[in-house]
Amino acid sequence: MxxxxxxxxxxxxxxxxxxxxxxxxxxxxxxxxxxxxxxxxxxxxxxxxxxxxxxxxxxxxxxxxxxxxxxxxxxxxxxxxxxxxxxxxxxxxxxxxxxxxxxxxxxxxxxxxxxxxxxxxxxxxxxxxxxxxxxxxxxxxxxxxxxxxxxxxxxxxxxxxxxxxxxxxxxxxxxxxxxxxxxxxxxxxxxxxxxxxxxxxxxxxxxxxxxxxxxxxxxxxxxxxxxxxxxxxxxxxxxxxxxxxxxxxxxxxxxxxxxxxxxxxYWDHTPYLGLGPSAHSLATADADGTRRAHRWWNERRTLPWERRVAAGERPIAGEERLGRRAMATEALLLGLRTTAGVDLDAFAVRYGIDVLAANDALVARLATEGRLVVTSGPTGRRLVPTRSGLAVADGLAAAFDVPLPT
Ligand code: SF4
Structure with missing residues (x-):
């Protein structure tokens, strides 16, 4: 999941x-x-x-x-x-x-x-x-x-x-x-x-x-x-x-x-293949989920993209390898941009980190400020942004500590 x-x-x-x-x-x-x-x-x-x-x-x-x-x-x-x-x-x-x-x-x-x-x-x-x-x-x-x-x-x-x-x-x-x-x-x-x-x-x-x-x-x-x-x-x-x-x-x-x-x-690290100028792709590198991934992107401008395709080459302009830490950081950011929030138990299983324990003071402060809530229910514990949290979701995510080995 x-x-x-x-x-x-x-x-x-x-x-x-x-x-x-x-x-x-x-x-x-x-x-x-x-x-x-x-x-x-x-x-x-x-x-x-x-x-x-x-x-x-x-x-x-x-x-x-x-x-x-x-x-x-x-x-x-x-x-x-x-x-x-x-x-x-x-x-x-x-x-x-x-x-x-x-x-x-x-x-x-x-x-x-x-x-x-x-x-x-x-x-x-x-x-x-x-x-x-x-x-x-x-x-x-x-x-x-x-x-x-x-x-x-x-x-x-x-x-x-x-x-x-x-x-x-x-x-x-x-x-x-x-x-x-x-x-x-x-x-x-x-x-x-x-x-x-x-x-x-x-x-x-x-x-x-x-x-x-x-x-x-x-x-x-x-x-x-x-x-x-x-x-x-x-x-x-x-x-x-x-x-x-x-x-x-x-x-x-x-x-x-x-x-x-x-x-x-794009928001939950499901693989995607992008074709055409500037298109981005993501392939996950482990069988059971998204702990490591490879992201690459095509030439942005159409003429260089066409020239490389015409030469029988893949028109890739850049790439990056995402390790567990980068994936965890992105997963937190992307999750906090959604109203479903971050599934804390799945996050712990996947990345080996208890987000709440690693950020207890921050979560308490953001909850007091009305930016997020921690919910628990049949689908487990979730960290869910409120509407005012969603408005500043990128800043919220940046404040979290994701203490994982690189
Ligand atoms: S130029 Fe205008 S119509 Fe074309 S993609 Fe950009 S915003 Fe859309």
Missing amino acids: PTGGPRANRSGAPGLYLHLPFCSAICPYCDFSVLRAGVPARRRFVDHLVAEVPLAAREWRDPTPFDTVYLGGGTPSLLPPGDLARVLDAGREHLALAPAAWVFLEANPEDVTAAACAEWRGLGVRTLSLGVQSFSDDALRFLGRRHDGKRARAATDTALAAGFDTVSVDLIFGLPDQTPETWRRDLMAVVDVGPGHVSCYQLTIHPRTRFGVSARRGQLSEMPEREQATLFDLTHRVLADAGFSAYEVSNFARSPDHESRHNRK
Whole structure:
């Protein structure tokens, strides 16, 4: 049993991530590996992605079939369904994909039509994840998006009517001029359209983006922490009142069936294979769980990635070996970012450390401050962050001592 993260829908089977980097315009806050390119370059890219699959498959040792496939990016919905099918077919040919593997597709609202949804469903897509970001025209203009609020609503309605198992809506908060009232309106809009899953991310200004340039010039800054905390709390309150359960810092589902089967693998050290530029992979190195692991990542930029694939090489740019201590530290961090928290008994078995005993004064202080609680029940003892603990989860985890041999 992994040590943290939500409990529902956990399979232990690996997940496959495919990075499709194309976007019709590059948003000023985006720090992903993305680019704009015409149809010939997109086609060439798909040829290379198809070619990367057998290169990676030769060295992927985990015999368990992949039970999730995530088409992310970038804007995968920009590619014709026939190209997406070629990539999925390569996965089926060279990797063990479970017949009922759950396929996720990221889409931008401007690409969502009833016909496109029907084609995506024909490819086996079960979760459509919409890059809505806001239902407010002003916020969307600030974020440099090509759709407006009306289009965002229409796209969500169309996706919901198309019969996907889950429609997920991504929103961004923490815009410089945003007030609790304007953010509440966005939250109420998503509640009103009624998807099964919502992700709410805080705007971060990355140095290598256009917003980063504006920030260096003093024209833009991130929202002060205190105001961010107010919006974070508001997010959790409004969505909880509307029937969404938070299961991770940024993720909310109407029921456990709508929780992301794929993202959970990142949070509990389930193995995953990432293909395409910038994609990350993780393989665990011991049979009974996740005490040691190997993580590697691909060339970030598309051209060097393509050159290496064309030469028959794996396009790996870097790697790290994670020992027991690194795994334990990550497991604590990832667990404290989820509402299920950290399973203390499983943690003790896996890593040989009693987190409570090693951090008794810290846990007592954080409990008094209302940041976390220790629960015990039929599934054992758990260290569970409260809402105010979730808001500062990374800082909480950093305060813990994980006294393990390296
Ligand atoms: S659409 Fe998404 S992936 Fe593409 S540039 Fe904008 S934020 Fe980045």
